[in-house]
Amino acid sequence: DTVRTGRAVDLDAGSSNLTDTDVDHYRWDLGDGGRSEGSVIRHAFRTPGIYTLKLEAVGRPGPDGRLEARCSSRRIVVMDRYKEEEDGVVVVTYQDARGLVRSFAYQELPQDEYALTEEELQDAQFTVELFASTERVALSDPRFLEIRKHYPILERFDPVRGKYTYSVGEAKDLAEMYAIYRKVKELQFMEAEVMMIHPEKLTDMSDLAFLTAQDLNRSLVRASNILFGYRDTTVMDAYLPTLDTIITTLNNFPELELVIEAHTDDVGGDDYNLALSQGRASSVEAHLLEKGIAATRIRGIGFGEQHPIANNSEAEGRRLNRRVEFRFHVKREEQANAAHD
Structure with a gap:
């Protein structure tokens, strides 16, 4: 999952695989030095990086007085980009075919700041921006070698940021977008993020x-x-x-x-x-x-x-x-x- 610095995120033990334990209480190790307790907590990461979030479910004492504890972990990618555009960030959730709730953040492209009508929102598409650069990058650049085996690279120029942007995938379906996003992260484009593309004006x-x-x-x-x-x-x-x-x-x-x-x-x-x-x-x-x-x-x-x-x-x-x-x-x-x- 991906979150942004300074933006509070709700963490729910109910979405883990520890719910079948007769739990007395939950302990959280947030990976950034923070610790907390409770089935649902809220936390904001202050520094960008990759953190391992650990959840410990402590069971009630058994007949012999011993406590059972089980642990689960997941990786959180914290990004610190476009602070001046932070209000444009939207968190999307959807339920996949297995009933799991997926979530990720997307941001409207800065050059498309005008308000969306409901009809325009229905026409909007999403893309995964790999990175942005003030210098133009050849599509034959070695950093694209692996990802081009899966998706074509699309180059744009963002006049507001004054940068060339490089993205993959365009989709209206959030499940399809999430799959692309996950693949991009697997290929180690850790700064990549989902962006909304408005219809051309x-x-x-x-x-x-x-x-x-x-x-x-x-x-x-x-x-x-x-x-x-x-x-x-x-x-x-x-x-x-x-x-x-x-x-x-x-x-x-x-x-x-x-x-x-x-x-x-x-x-x-x-x-x-x-x-x-x-x-x-x-x-x-x-x-x-x-x-x-x-x-x-x-x-x-x-x-x-x-x-x-x-x-x-x-x-x-x-x-x-x-x-x-x-x-x-x-x-x-x-x-x-x-x-x-």
């Missing part, structure tokens, strides 16, 4: 002129009409007006920042497509810089064929997958100022 290019900065915050503009020549990274002149719309939006709202995401179909090798998409994202970024947009406000990232939105086995699907997406977000300090106004 898609915005049409034609609507940009009518939206406010807050409307655009955390929105995704998908452009399939920014086309490049075959195996080329230069934006064709015919499609520059599309970029002019993006430039106008950035000029109108100086509080907005932009991530330019370029994608390809799956024709060609992984490394080739990644390099091609990065070249195309950089080409769009260079055009915006040339038009006066500050370098601190934009970032171009190529994802290659990692994020298809259509079937690559069909020509139309491949056409849709060859695309550029614009992900707007309000600068974090601007969001903080708005919250205090």
